[in-house]
Amino acid sequence: MVAVASTMLALGTKAPEFSLPDVVSGRTVSSSLADGKKGLLVMFISRHCPYVQHVKQELARLGKDYAGQVGIVGISANDIVGYPDDSPANLKRMALEEGFNFPVCYDESQEVAKAYSAACTPDFFLFDGNRKLVYRGQLDDSRPGNGKPLTGHDLRSALDCLIAGRPVNEDQKPSLGCNIKWRAGNEPPFFK
Numbered sequence: 001m002v003a004v005a006s007t008m009l010a011l012g013t014k015a016p017e018f019s020l021p022d023v024v025s026g027r028t029v030s031s032s033l034a035d036g037k038k039g040l041l042v043m044f045i046s047r048h049c050p051y052v053q054h055v056k057q058e059l060a061r062l063g064k065d066y067a068g069q070v071g072i073v074g075i076s077a078n079d080i081v082g083y084p085d086d087s088p089a090n091l092k093r094m095a096l097e098e099g100f101n102f103p104v105c106y107d108e109s110q111e112v113a114k115a116y117s118a119a120c121t122p123d124f125f126l127f128d129g130n131r132k133l134v135y136r137g138q139l140d141d142s143r144p145g146n147g148k149p150l151t152g153h154d155l156r157s158a159l160d161c162l163i164a165g166r167p168v169n170e171d172q173k174p175s176l177g178c179n180i181k182w183r184a185g186n187e188p189p190f191f192k
Contacts (some may be wrong), residue, residue: 003051003143005174006124007117007190008136015040015131016115020075020105023092029103031131034071039162040131041072041155044113044123044180045104047094048078048085051177052121054144056098058152059122062159063102069163072102076121077113078181086181113180114188120177126158126168134162137172 019030034040043059045052052059063072074095078086088106095104107113116125126135135158142150154173161168182188 003176004120004179005176006136006138007119008172008174009117009125009133011133011136011170013133015042015125015127015133016112018075018105018107018112018115020107020112021088022103023088023106024095024104027103029073029105031071033073033103034127034131037069037071038129039070039134039159040127041066041070041159042116042125042127043072043074044077044116044118044121045074046076046078046083046086046121046178046181047090048083049121049178050144054142055122055139055150056094058139058150060098060100062152062155063100066159066163067101070126070159074100074102074104075107075112076104077107077110077118078121079110079183081183083181110180110182110186117188117190118180119190120175120179122177123175124155126155126162128162134158134168135172138175141173143176
């Protein structure tokens with residue numbers, strides 16, 4: 001299992017707009033899901049990745065703990081031809097099994113993942129109420145097999161600061177996980 005680090009998009013970057021189908025409800029979800037809230041949390045996830053499998057229960061807890069305060073969405077962009085476990089039907093199964101209370105969307109074109117410079121699963125992007133990036137990086141120091149407790153500390157700290165109106169610490173560690181499975185010929189420049 002080779003870990004890929006997130007690209008660490010520049011803080012202050014404006015959140016790219018998106019409009020994608022929710023695999024559970026079938027409804028279209030957009031970045032407007034954060035309208036009237038303190039911010040927007042975009043999480044790039046997949047079903048097959050052992051790193052996401054390791055954190056999926058914490059993702060469910062995050063969804064419950066921060067519901068109503070920030071808009072939260074999970075997005076999968078993996079090529080389902082090579083990775084059928086990440087198909088919309090299987091993503092729906094994971095969302096229901098884990099009790100995700102946030103939409104999980106499928107980015108078939110992979111254009112949303114490219115716009116966010118998403119590189120791995122999981123990959124986290126937290127934007128403030130003005131849709132400016134205030135946090136990108138890891139959930140916490142826990143990885144499959146490293147024995148460190150899964151707490152969500154890094155991302156939770158950023159969320160708590162954002163909600164309280166305090167500055168988010170800019171000393172941020174990249175997320176690590178499986179690389180996004182780009183379709184052949186669709187790889188973004190940062191992946192090549």
